[in-house]
Amino acid sequence: QITEPTSQQIIDENRDYTLFSWSVQNAANPVHLKRAEGVYFWDGDDNRWLDFSSQLINMNVGHQHPKVLNAIKKQVDELCFAGPSFATEPRGTLGKKLAEVTGLAKSFFTLGGSEANENAIKIARLYTGRNKIITRYRSYHGATMGSMTASGDPRRWPVEPGMPGVVRAFDPYCYRCPFGQKVESCHRECVSHIEEIIRMEGPDNIAAILVEGITGSNGLLIPPDDYYPKLRALCDRYGILLIDDEVMSGFGRTGMWLATQHYGIKPDIVTAAKGLTSGYMPLGTVIVSAPIAEYFETHMLYGGLTYSGHPVSCAAANANLAVYEEESIFENVETQGAYLTHRLNSIEQRFACVGDVRSIGLFSVIELVKDKVTREPLAPFNGTSPEMGKLAAYLKSQHLYAFTRFNMLWVCPPLIITQEQLGNGLDIIEEGLRIVDATLAS
Numbered sequence: 001q002i003t004e005p006t007s008q009q010i011i012d013e014n015r016d017y018t019l020f021s022w023s024v025q026n027a028a029n030p031v032h033l034k035r036a037e038g039v040y041f042w043d044g045d046d047n048r049w050l051d052f053s054s055q056l057i058n059m060n061v062g063h064q065h066p067k068v069l070n071a072i073k074k075q076v077d078e079l080c081f082a083g084p085s086f087a088t089e090p091r092g093t094l095g096k097k098l099a100e101v102t103g104l105a106k107s108f109f110t111l112g113g114s115e116a117n118e119n120a121i122k123i124a125r126l127y128t129g130r131n132k133i134i135t136r137y138r139s140y141h142g143a144t145m146g147s148m149t150a151s152g153d154p155r156r157w158p159v160e161p162g163m164p165g166v167v168r169a170f171d172p173y174c175y176r177c178p179f180g181q182k183v184e185s186c187h188r189e190c191v192s193h194i195e196e197i198i199r200m201e202g203p204d205n206i207a208a209i210l211v212e213g214i215t216g217s218n219g220l221l222i223p224p225d226d227y228y229p230k231l232r233a234l235c236d237r238y239g240i241l242l243i244d245d246e247v248m249s250g251f252g253r254t255g256m257w258l259a260t261q262h263y264g265i266k267p268d269i270v271t272a273a274k275g276l277t278s279g280y281m282p283l284g285t286v287i288v289s290a291p292i293a294e295y296f297e298t299h300m301l302y303g304g305l306t307y308s309g310h311p312v313s314c315a316a317a318n319a320n321l322a323v324y325e326e327e328s329i330f331e332n333v334e335t336q337g338a339y340l341t342h343r344l345n346s347i348e349q350r351f352a353c354v355g356d357v358r359s360i361g362l363f364s365v366i367e368l369v370k371d372k373v374t375r376e377p378l379a380p381f382n383g384t385s386p387e388m389g390k391l392a393a394y395l396k397s398q399h400l401y402a403f404t405r406f407n408m409l410w411v412c413p414p415l416i417i418t419q420e421q422l423g424n425g426l427d428i429i430e431e432g433l434r435i436v437d438a439t440l441a442s
């Protein structure tokens, strides 16, 4: 007789045979995912968790959406196989849709975001004949060798020297401006110093500037309105490509297809993943402009991936993007995003430990400090603190699945969330912040 494994046995088997990412194996503490629906998932003990961390996989249209599931099932029955050099209906439909929503021309499909950035860098180098890539210190671009080197944050340290040719610049981090400026009176030194870097590195050596549309996993850095127009002009002045990594900020999270569309500019290359399929299937893409696409009409694109543009992944993406339009997802992001901003502003006013809140659409972060005046972070960069540990443990005890890292707490729910569900999660967060305030005051 076959008996079902217990939840603990499932967790133990996962721990025994999986190398967990971003974790010391001893500290890995996975939640047993049993089922999911909408904005919730359930663990092995039947606890219902509210998902406030959907930016990790971008479960944008919610868990187990019937239209996406049906499209996947239909495609599985019809055709599961396709090497990269075949033509399939789902890939054609998706490529056309991506060109339409980004204003770019052609897609090179990958399996995820890291591979997309890896290939975007390669395409930029092949197209320009130049080798250097400028990236920013607080951007994250993936965990493969090249994409990890291209990242600026400390996650790159262990793989260094990694991929040659990466030069880093500072970020538009207005709460902690690296140039000591105030946004109302600054001269956008966060852009002008990049021009100095270009001069010092030699403009003819620089293939691209690679940025996250809106920096996600290093704390929601939302640039001032004229940042991207100025960066675009800088790229044009020196014949440098602008690569926009929209893996986290794209496909609805900010209420638009691309975060940079809020700034009225068009990148030369866009990379995307997570939100493309709402996390239902592995898929990434490098979407390139018409001139770049044209170049590869007569020049070899050195590279290919066995599962590039797999029909089941493309079918999931087509259904997911159709749901965005059929169910007015962007409108919900705008409505709930306004409520979220309102609640976050009130949180900033009322809690001593909250130094700054930043949000755009349903993409937001709460930055915690020891002191509002000195802005001393509640945990060091690349570190943690007892207070942050206490906050994370409290949210977990209430079955709110929210991401914390360093001195920050992210609020990034599925894009279908209702005001009541959002309010319930924020109430739990307020209680957690009350505990932090009380700890700091004691």
Ligand code: PMP
Binding pocket: 111, 112, 113, 114, 115, 117, 140, 141, 142, 143, 212, 216, 217, 245, 246, 247, 248, 249, 273, 274
């Ligand atoms: N770029 C950004 C901005 C990301 O947030 C991530 C994933 N967190 C990646 C790239 C890497 O994507 P993947 O995990 O699909 O390789």
